[in-house]
Amino acid sequence: MKDWKKGIREFFFPPRCIICDEVLTLEERGEKLCAKCLAHIPFLEGEQCVQCGRTIAHKAVCERCALEDFPFSMGAAAFSYGVMRKPIAYFKFQGYRYDGAELGGLMAEYLKKRFPDWIEWTDVMAAVPLHPKKQKKRGFNQADLLCRRISAETGIAYMPDLLRRMVHTKPQSSLGAAQRRENLKGVFALAEGVCVEGKHILLVDDIFTTGSTLRECSRTLLRAGAAEVRVFCLSVVEQEEESHSV
Numbered sequence: 001m002k003d004w005k006k007g008i009r010e011f012f013f014p015p016r017c018i019i020c021d022e023v024l025t026l027e028e029r030g031e032k033l034c035a036k037c038l039a040h041i042p043f044l045e046g047e048q049c050v051q052c053g054r055t056i057a058h059k060a061v062c063e064r065c066a067l068e069d070f071p072f073s074m075g076a077a078a079f080s081y082g083v084m085r086k087p088i089a090y091f092k093f094q095g096y097r098y099d100g101a102e103l104g105g106l107m108a109e110y111l112k113k114r115f116p117d118w119i120e121w122t123d124v125m126a127a128v129p130l131h132p133k134k135q136k137k138r139g140f141n142q143a144d145l146l147c148r149r150i151s152a153e154t155g156i157a158y159m160p161d162l163l164r165r166m167v168h169t170k171p172q173s174s175l176g177a178a179q180r181r182e183n184l185k186g187v188f189a190l191a192e193g194v195c196v197e198g199k200h201i202l203l204v205d206d207i208f209t210t211g212s213t214l215r216e217c218s219r220t221l222l223r224a225g226a227a228e229v230r231v232f233c234l235s236v237v238e239q240e241e242e243s244h245s246v
């Protein structure tokens, strides 16, 4: 783009940090993060639930996951949903789709830092799919954008459209936990002609909310013969955030 055009655009829409939304200073322009976020990316740290990645103290799994019996064997998230609420809203709903790649880059960084063995472990990465109708409306699938960048940064193989969403369901956010589960039965299928037998699959999504979508996707993969499924999300809704609707 010509410099003057860029200048005008930046005058009206100054570039902002993709994490904290602060306007970037002149020195920070060209980066995606402000100096503060860059110096300390607010990744989840400390002790996390091995099943969903949310913060817990002195236990292996959080209370929810202890009761749920999820079919995926492990789970991790790079950020708490509180930190990612705004970036995800911009990225998904306000046309900042290219932030998706940057957020995927942060996920890759987190994976390398915290779970380097998962990179070795994974045979193929799968994105939680949107129904084709919804994807057409949005123009992209957020999980797919995240996967593409994670794959580029880590070398993990990624197969787009490995999973398909066969049924157009009500938005999960409008439903309670039990309804969410019911709403999703039989919704996902494997792409035709794909074999996942004996494979270790890393399933990726933007938010771990109740885990019901991840549960159904994992089930579909395991029924098709996958050896093991782990989930990796950009963010996880922490226990204390659960009362806020997502």
Ligand SMILES: [Zn+2]
Binding pocket: 017, 018, 019, 020, 021, 022, 033, 034, 035, 036, 037, 038
């Ligand atoms: Zn920032």
Ligand SMILES: [Zn+2]
Binding pocket: 049, 050, 051, 052, 053, 054, 061, 062, 063, 064, 065, 066
């Ligand atoms: Zn958990």
